[in-house]
Amino acid sequence: xxxxxxxxxxxxxxxxxxxxxxxxxxxxxPFPSWNDGKAKQSIINFVxxxxxxxxxxxxxxxxxxxxxxxxGTLWVEQPMYSQLLFAIDRIKVLAPEHPEWKTxxxxxxxxxxxxxxxLAGGMKSVGEIVMATHAGMxxxxxxxxxxxxVATAKHPVTKRPYTEMVYQPMLELLxxxxxxxxxxxxxSGGGIEFMRPWTESxxxxxxxxxxxxxxxxxxxxxxxxxxxxxxxxxxxVDDKEGKPVGINLHIGRRPxxxxxxxxxxxxxxxxxxxxxxxxxxxIVHHTDAEREWAYDRKSSVGHLDKALDAATENGWTVVxxxxxxxxxxxxxxx
Amino acid sequence: xxxxxxxxxxxxxxxxxxxxxxxxxxxxxPFPSWNDGKAKQSIINFVxxxxxxxxxxxxxxxxxxxxxxxxGTLWVEQPMYSQLLFAIDRIKVLAPEHPEWKTxxxxxxxxxxxxxxxLAGGMKSVGEIVMATHAGMxxxxxxxxxxxxVATAKHPVTKRPYTEMVYQPMLELLxxxxxxxxxxxxxSGGGIEFMRPWTESxxxxxxxxxxxxxxxxxxxxxxxxxxxxxxxxxxxVDDKEGKPVGINLHIGRRPxxxxxxxxxxxxxxxxxxxxxxxxxxxIVHHTDAEREWAYDRKSSVGHLDKALDAATENGWTVVxxxxxxxxxxxxxxx
Numbered sequence: 098x099x100x101x102x103x104x105x106x107x108x109x110x111x112x113x114x115x116x117x118x119x120x121x122x123x124x125x126x127p128f129p130s131w132n133d134g135k136a137k138q139s140i141i142n143f144v145x146x147x148x149x150x151x152x153x154x155x156x157x158x159x160x161x162x163x164x165x166x167x168x169g170t171l172w173v174e175q176p177m178y179s180q181l182l183f184a185i186d187r188i189k190v191l192a193p194e195h196p197e198w199k200t201x202x203x204x205x206x207x208x209x210x211x212x213x214x215x216l217a218g219g220m221k222s223v224g225e226i227v228m229a230t231h232a233g234m235x236x237x238x239x240x241x242x243x244x245x246x247v248a249t250a251k252h253p254v255t256k257r258p259y260t261e262m263v264y265q266p267m268l269e270l271l272x273x274x275x276x277x278x279x280x281x282x283x284x285s286g287g288g289i290e291f292m293r294p295w296t297e298s299x300x301x302x303x304x305x306x307x308x309x310x311x312x313x314x315x316x317x318x319x320x321x322x323x324x325x326x327x328x329x330x331x332x333x334v335d336d337k338e339g340k341p342v343g344i345n346l347h348i349g350r351r352p353x354x355x356x357x358x359x360x361x362x363x364x365x366x367x368x369x370x371x372x373x374x375x376x377x378x379x380i381v382h383h384t385d386a387e388r389e390w391a392y393d394r395k396s397s398v399g400h401l402d403k404a405l406d407a408a409t410e411n412g413w414t415v416v417x418x419x420x421x422x423x424x425x426x427x428x429x430x431x
Numbered sequence: 432x433x434x435x436x437x438x439x440x441x442x443x444x445x446x447x448x449x450x451x452x453x454x455x456x457x458x459x460x461p462f463p464s465w466n467d468g469k470a471k472q473s474i475i476n477f478v479x480x481x482x483x484x485x486x487x488x489x490x491x492x493x494x495x496x497x498x499x500x501x502x503g504t505l506w507v508e509q510p511m512y513s514q515l516l517f518a519i520d521r522i523k524v525l526a527p528e529h530p531e532w533k534t535x536x537x538x539x540x541x542x543x544x545x546x547x548x549x550l551a552g553g554m555k556s557v558g559e560i561v562m563a564t565h566a567g568m569x570x571x572x573x574x575x576x577x578x579x580x581v582a583t584a585k586h587p588v589t590k591r592p593y594t595e596m597v598y599q600p601m602l603e604l605l606x607x608x609x610x611x612x613x614x615x616x617x618x619s620g621g622g623i624e625f626m627r628p629w630t631e632s633x634x635x636x637x638x639x640x641x642x643x644x645x646x647x648x649x650x651x652x653x654x655x656x657x658x659x660x661x662x663x664x665x666x667x668v669d670d671k672e673g674k675p676v677g678i679n680l681h682i683g684r685r686p687x688x689x690x691x692x693x694x695x696x697x698x699x700x701x702x703x704x705x706x707x708x709x710x711x712x713x714i715v716h717h718t719d720a721e722r723e724w725a726y727d728r729k730s731s732v733g734h735l736d737k738a739l740d741a742a743t744e745n746g747w748t749v750v751x752x753x754x755x756x757x758x759x760x761x762x763x764x765x
Contacts, residue, residue: 304682314679314680316698318701323701342648342650349627367657
């Protein structure tokens with residue numbers, strides 16, 4: 098009898114605990130890494146409005162499309178874009194197979210560690226670096242290359258894996274939107290196949306919800322197997338005016354919310370916020386030189402000038418990283 | 432109004448089917464419109480295997496990707512592709528604004544009702560018809576044009592709305608796959624923006640899960656609004672070798688199952704069935720001249736020759752429409 102009572106007591110406790118955790122689920126702050134303020138409140142207000150069936154601005158589940166830039170919006174883009182660092186690492190790995198690179202720009206500079214010199218040739222140099230490192234293999238092979246790189250590469254300043262250099266407040270925002278039946282997409286100037294191997298585990302965004310820049314691919318039967326070969330030819334640049342084009346091609350609906358951090362996101366925000374009903378635009382403003390980086394109108398990486406002015410004109414939310422974010426990275430969680 | 436109601440009725444039927452299959456998932460036959468036989472059994476065997484956690488061929492939910500051709504696989508493509516009939520209808524509507532068409536091919540033949548004569552110029556004529564009817568407006572405007580056409584146009588033989596000329600057994604197959612946590616995609620040679628306005632209500636496939644051929648679009652601020660303008664320039668042909676390319680670009684994973692009916696689907700089936708683990712390929716063979724149409728190796732529309740041979744070589748399921756399908760269209764349900 099005593100044992101039975103003990104068991105019942107334990108059961109009651111378990112139930113009570115269950116109840117408490119359920120009750121907490123209703124009230125818990127979905128944004129523990131955001132400081133209270135206008136930015137956080139504007140997100141909650143928007144989502145509350147479009148998910149409220151009594152509201153004239155109610156949006157059916159299927160139309161709750163939110164698009165996110167990646168570099169500088171979901172993860173770090175300083176001191177330089179991660180994909181450029183990936184390309185540089187690949188050049189080093191591939192150099193033994195390319196003796197001609199010892200005397201050929203932009204490779205000779207890159208191999209000496211002189212990134213600035215390598216990029217002095219502008220878009221032509223960037224193109225040569227991209228094609229030398231991103232083309233010539235099958236899509237399956239490229240996926241393995243990216244997966245291996247992401248698993249081992251370290252950020253040049255913090256020495257942490259790139260997948261830890263993501264913004265915890267933005268992870269909370271992604272989760273909050275999905276909990277409210279939004280479908281979250283990445284719409285990035287970065288390579289679509291550079292992102293897809295890790296976006297699901299890091300952001301919870303599956304490959305089919307990633308839009309990005311791409312090179313052409315070609316179907317082949319190779320050694321009896323059906324493969325796609327990556328060709329050294331540009332297919333699509335998913336940046337600036339290209340972002341609404343990419344959104345329309347891949348998603349086929351106008352997003353009701355868009356999130357970016359640079360002038361490369363201006364047209365995406367214009368496109369998303371110009372539809373009927375409630376709309377939401379947000380710019381992440383990098384203002385925290387101590388915990389992250391501070392840059393905007395004068396930066397070449399993550400250049401934010403016109404889109405910052407447009408945010409004021411259009412009533413988009415501007416996140417002041419220093420003021421609005423309690424922590425920056427997941428590893429800073431207590 | 433009656434036509435609208437007819438579409439709504441079909442919609443209600445599709446929804447009802449979804450509900451019934453959910454409620455009776457354990458016991459009810461998910462394929463009431465399929466006759467018992469190898470074809471039906473092969474589908475059930477495949478899905479049972481990949482969803483069985485104890486099976487070495489178990490596939491996690493996110494990787495359960497199935498791709499479907501549209502014309503001739505999900506809806507009728509005889510006596511000619513629906514999108515061509517749409518284009519012809521548009522030429523008639525637009526003719527008063529284009530007096531020059533009275534003396535210019537392929538328009539003069541089309542306006543006289545001589546489709547064969549209009550298409551005598553081959554791909555050049557097709558291109559001119561497509562660009563005259565599919566370009567020059569915003570994507571929002573084109574969506575309205577397609578929506579209005581689909582709501583009113585009738586199939587030339589049966590005089591029924593095109594959205595009723597879909598294959599009931601394939602609707603059951605789509606529902607069955609989704610009930611087993613597959614994500615279903617359309618991968619069609621048809622225009623991506625010609626399909627998206629109605630695929631969700633007719634097939635339960637949302638716009639972001641439709642892959643197709645496309646023309647280029649351009650971002651503009653027009654009268655103060657952010658719009659995409661459809662340009663008279665080809666962007667992508669999602670047919671034959673293009674299908675695996677389109678799948679990779681839009682979905683970013685290799686499907687584990689693919690469904691087609693013509694040589695235009697051969698490469699998609701090769702690509703989908705060549706991965707590791709259990710794979711499934713299916714060809715709808717149009718063998719029923721009484722209830723639908725009978726055509727394969729000698730037909731220009733839905734030409735099925737190499738893919739039929741490949742089905743035998745690769746062990747893909749071939750649906751004999753006459754033998755395997757108890758009914759063809761939703762309106763034949765008892």
